[in-house]
Amino acid sequence: MKKHPQRTFTSEEQQLLEEIIVHRRDVRGNRFLTTPIPESAMDTILQAALAAPSVGFSQPWEFVMIKDQETKQAVKESFSEETANAATLFEDQKQKEYIQLKLEGILESPINLAVFYTPKAGPVLGQTSMPNMGKYSVVCAIQNMWLMARSLNIGMGWVSILDPEKVKEVLNAPPTHQLIGYLCFGYTDMFYNQPELELRKWDRKKLQKEVVIQEKYR
Secondary structure: OOOOOOOOOOHHHHHHHHHHHHOOOEOOOOOEOOOOOOHHHHHHHHHHHHOOOOHHHOOOEEEEEEOOHHHHHHHHHHHHHHHHHHHOOOOHHHHHHHHHOOOOOOOOOOEEEEEEEOOOOOOOOOOOOOOOHHHHHHHHHHHHHHHHHHHOOOEEEEEOOOOHHHHHHHHOOOOOOEEEEEEEEEOEOOOOOOOHHHHOOOOOOOOHHHHOOOOOOO
16 A cells, blocks of 8 residues: 655744634624635635534535525524524523624625535444434534635625524425534624623633543532
């Protein structure tokens, strides 16, 4: 078997990756610009998705790229319904803050991308004991796209306040497919230096010492 040289990275490259990770942001509709995204840039973002790890090399993903405003509007209607329902779950000040938040950019972003999990009919290597590993693989693809988009100075927002079945109906997706992410891509007028919800004091950032347990739970 032919031996391929191992790719190693410099400390400068490591620091650049760290910068991209630290400055990744969830971009909302009030920040998107109408500037078109070059096809080459979206190809680069999608290639990053295809380079994601997947359990058993199953690559259980499909991507629906959406530019049509009527399709976006149909998805936005689901968001509006679900947002109204979700608002009732919060109380008092939190409810007021929730209503004021701009939580998506479905219509404002030039490109929407629906990301589906496509399960295989038979057993999948590495997925026999933990069946959700296939879905987690799709999430890895989404994270790859998020980081690649940020490196291209393109904003991405993940819209999770949606009815997955209604989105599937809008997109005529097969019954077996499962919606994992609905993403909005576009250039932005700014990237916050901190997560927007942290700046708005919706919650605070957890410290490493709060979430890392040594050896086992006590």
